[in-house]
Amino acid sequence: MELSVLNIKGEDTGRKVNLSDAVFGLEPNEHAMYLDVKQYLANQRQGTHKAKERNEVAGSTKKIKKQKGTGGARAGSLKAPLFVGGGRVFGPKPRNYSFKLNKKLKSLARLSALSLLARDNKVALVENFTLEAPKTKEFKGILGNLQATGKTLLVxxxxxxxxxxxxxxxxxxxxxxxxxxxxxxxxNTEKLLLIEDSVNVLENLYSEK
Known part of the structure; x- marks a missing residue:
């Protein structure tokens, strides 16, 4: 796949770069991408949720009424789950949601995502650039020149x-x-902007995997 290198004004510099088919030309593996995204989202979960069960709720354990003769169901404690303020049955407990994936599968998932973006013409090459100072307005103008107005990932x-x-x-x-x-x-991006010096690093990193 061949792409033209653009400058920060959105103009063609006249240079072209060939993107490796080993990185940008694969048949996307949807299941690998699904598993990698699932792991990423699972790792974001704190897992600190907690609800008190009946043995953790503060309150008396004295039998609240006699066993028979009330016309209602028998009840032993106000801490029972059927009473307001009682414990919860099988409530959530702190847990770790993360799980392991093989390195080769994760690599395949990222290569599949890169190939999918390339296939849909959502990849653009930008010449190396820096900003002299942090200027959001200036950076936003650069993105506008590159027609990156939606979700954008700059690499x-x-x-x-x-x-x-x-x-x-x-x-x-x-x-x-x-x-x-x-x-x-x-x-999760609509436009992948690759800075020119990242192409060789990207291909060296993933082409061997």
Whole structure:
């Protein structure tokens, strides 16, 4: 796959870069992407939910009424689940939702996501650039020049501090280094902007896996 390199004004620089088919030309594996996204979202869960059961609720355990003769159901304690303020039956307890995936499967999932974006023409190449100071307005103008008005993922070989600071107030924009890429972010973007120096790093990182 061949892409033209654009400058920050959105103009064609005349240079072209061939993207490796081993990274951007695979047949996407939907199940691998599903598992990787599932793991990513599971790892975001804190798992700190907790409800008290009847042995943890404060209150008397004295029998509240006699066993027979009341015309109602028998009851032994106000801490029983059927009373307001009583314990909960099988309530949630703190737990760890994370689970393990093989490295090869995670790599396949990310390659599948990259290939999917390339197939849908959602990938653009931008020449290397930096900002002299954190300027959200200036960075937003660059994105406009590159026709990246929706959800955008900007990927470089490393993260430029000023670019990162400039993007923080833009809710639809994320800046990431190649080593920090994940399937969820790739599938959750409408435009993948690859900074020119990230291409070789990306292909070296994933083509061997």
């Amino acid at each position: 470089g070989s490393s993260v430029d501090k000023n670019v990162l600071l400039s993007s923080r107030n833009l809710p639809k924009v994320k800046v990431s280094a190649v080593n920090d890429l994940n399937t969820y972010d790739l599938l």
